[in-house]
Amino acid sequence: MKNQLLKFNSSYLHQAASVVGSKERQGPLGEKFDSFSEDDRFGQDTWEKAETEMVKRTVEALIQKSEIEWDDIDAFAGGDLLDQCIATSHAMNNNGVPYLGLYGACSTAAEGLIIGSLLAEKGFTVGTVASSHFCSAERQYRFPLEYGSQRTPTAQNTVTGCGSFLLNSKKSDVRVKEAIIGRIQDNGISDANNMGAAMATAAIDTILRYFKKTGRTEKDFDIIATGDLGQEGLELGKEYAKSLGLILGSNYVDCGMLIYDLKTQEVGAGGSGCGCSASVFAAEIYPKIKNGEYKNALLIGTGALLSPKSIIQNKIIPSVAHLVCFERV
Amino acid sequence: MEFDILMLLKAFLVGGALCLIAQILIDKTKLTPAYILVGYVCSGVLLNAVGIYPKLIKWAGAGATVPLTGFGNTLAEGVKEAIKKDGAFGILYGGISATAAGITAAILFGLLWSLLFKSKNK
Amino acid sequence: MSRELYKFCLFVQIISAEWGDFLNRQEYIEFAESRAKRTTSLKNCIWAFVVGGFICVIGQLLVYAYMNVVKEEKTAYSLTSVTLVFLSGLLTGIGRFDKLASRAGAGTLVPITGFANAVASPAIEAKSEGYIKGVAAQMFVIAGPVIVYGSASSVIYGIIYYISMKIAGQI
Structure with missing residues (x-):
């Protein structure tokens, strides 16, 4: 079956934690993150170590908030944007927990939630984590930080942030109801400064597949949140969806636009990166599902699966979007 | 060379215009800054070859030498002088030797800055 | 195929969840780029x-200043370049250059300041990989092409110049 829907019976999102950098703290959601670092180096001497430290802090915050011990966790799944997910691997070093490394670019948070739910279904207590850091991503994908360059308005700003989630089969407020695994799409866009346009069709494709499969419509959800399409991708996606007969209304938002104030923060079209959807979902959407403000919510993690080499080779950007459906029990 | 306020104005206009052309190219075409820089250096060599650039330097001074086209011009100028002095062998060393001061300075200072500084919070 | 028909086919393909090469990429790229x-x-x-x-x-002011010290105009111009390389490297180091450049664009890129920044910024950045494999190896990762094609074009020009001089009998 090409279009298989994953249905969960006993997967619950038990807790979420987030840690961000200074710019995200100054954004509209600033107060809601569990903690932040004024110094984006997180007290470390390299940007890669900074990201590792951020992941460590988030995971520790998660464990503290969930009131459990490291030993209670059966597995951890997570990833980041760096080559071979090195930031997360280092953060998971020596904690004794079985670990699955994930790479889904900016869709890693949703990918983690899907893997986590599957394991929770089997009775596991699972942690997932997704992180990105502006400085380490910038030096890997674009230019050195001090290099003077102008960004095009469609370019997005990598979020310095990390979100972590705890899933298990013990009944709690937020249930993971269904999920759809995205399929790789390429729509011809090869401009790394317009990732929103590259991911928009993948997001709409996944949403349409989900609606088709379940018979639900956009009206059945209090919030439909895409990961990091940014302003450009959000608008493109809306127009593209419209041409396919799907009208997305005001309940459709994008995490990349929620995390920053696009007018004042000079972030181009919005936020991007694994940490974008992870931290926004952990700090903004998850609490609102938990307190009952949202009864049904969709998270569509969007990922532009490019690499530093593929950018230079001007390759088309393959994109993917994973959908997870949450329900307030 | 006497101080000349008009010269400053000319430097401003020529330097500004060269930057303006590059900005328009960046905004309106798909050329990235790396291509612009390479293009500017090569056009500097070309403009020297056809004899325009030395005249421009005479007219606008630093307005013509500071932009990267000036770097290309120095390369071409160096080659010509080296050929006059050493014949065919000059083809090989003329360009770089004329620009050696700038390149070495960039390398040396680059090392110095890397010793002194770290990249900052963005 | 008319646009409406094309959209209809698109829709049918999606709702039937059959995946062909449904998306007209060229049309999408043009649409995305136009907006x-x-x-x-x-x-x-x-x-x-x-x-x-x-x-x-x-x-130009630096040139005037250096003319008081050195005799040759050419040396004054060289020293000016070196000074500008120094200053923009310093601005890069204290984290100011990129802020100026994000506004000025080609205004800082085209003068020798852009070249200096392109050398200094990877050098500072690559410190975390050490002084051999990091700083030294990465230094010309952006500015390298300028040197490569600059010297290559000077050699090509040199060859042409040499031949034309030979023909004119001036060498």
Whole structure:
């Protein structure tokens, strides 16, 4: 079956934690993150170590908030944007927990939630984590930080942030109801400064597949949140969806636009990166599902699966979007 | 060379215009800054070859030498002088030797800055 | 195929969840590019012109200053370049250059300041990989092409110049 829907019976999102950098703290959601670092180096001497430290802090915050011990966790799944997910691997070093490394670019948070739910279904207590850091991503994908360059308005700003989630089969407020695994799409866009346009069709494709499969419509959800399409991708996606007969209304938002104030923060079209959807979902959407403000919510993690080499080779950007459906029990 | 306020104005206009052309190219075409820089250096060599650039330097001074086209011009100028002095062998060393001061300075200072500084919070 | 028909086919393909090569990529790219906001060009151009011009004025003032010390004009111009390389490297180091450049664009890129920044910024950045494999190896990762094609074009010009001089009998 090409279009298989994953249905969960006993997967619950038990807790979420987030840690961000200074710019995200100054954004509209600033107060809601569990903690932040004024110094984006997180007290470390390299940007890669900074990201590792951020992941460590988030995971520790998660464990503290969930009131459990490291030993209670059966597995951890997570990833980041760096080559071979090195930031997360280092953060998971020596904690004794079985670990699955994930790479889904900016869709890693949703990918983690899907893997986590599957394991929770089997009775596991699972942690997932997704992180990105502006400085380490910038030096890997674009230019050195001090290099003077102008960004095009469609370019997005990598979020310095990390979100972590705890899933298990013990009944709690937020249930993971269904999920759809995205399929790789390429729509011809090869401009790394317009990732929103590259991911928009993948997001709409996944949403349409989900609606088709379940018979639900956009009206059945209090919030439909895409990961990091940014302003450009959000608008493109809306127009593209419209041409396919799907009208997305005001309940459709994008995490990349929620995390920053696009007018004042000079972030181009919005936020991007694994940490974008992870931290926004952990700090903004998850609490609102938990307190009952949202009864049904969709998270569509969007990922532009490019690499530093593929950018230079001007390759088309393959994109993917994973959908997870949450329900307030 | 006497101080000349008009010269400053000319430097401003020529330097500004060269930057303006590059900005328009960046905004309106798909050329990235790396291509612009390479293009500017090569056009500097070309403009020297056809004899325009030395005249421009005479007219606008630093307005013509500071932009990267000036770097290309120095390369071409160096080659010509080296050929006059050493014949065919000059083809090989003329360009770089004329620009050696700038390149070495960039390398040396680059090392110095890397010793002194770290990249900052963005 | 008319646009409406094309959209209909698209829709049918999606709702039937059959995946063909449904998306007209060329059309999508054109659509995405046509709506992508380009940089506000006039403002950029003014910034580039003013900052670029201003840097050259500083250059000219430096030339005048150096002419008091050295005799040859050529040396004064060289020293000016070296000074500008120094200053923009310093600005890069204290984390100011990129802020100026994000406004000035080509205004800081085209003068020798852009070259200096392109050398200094990877050098500073690569410190975390050490001084051999990091700083030294990465230093020309952006500015390298300028040197490569600059010297290559000077050699090509040299060959042409040499031959034409030979033919004219001046060498």
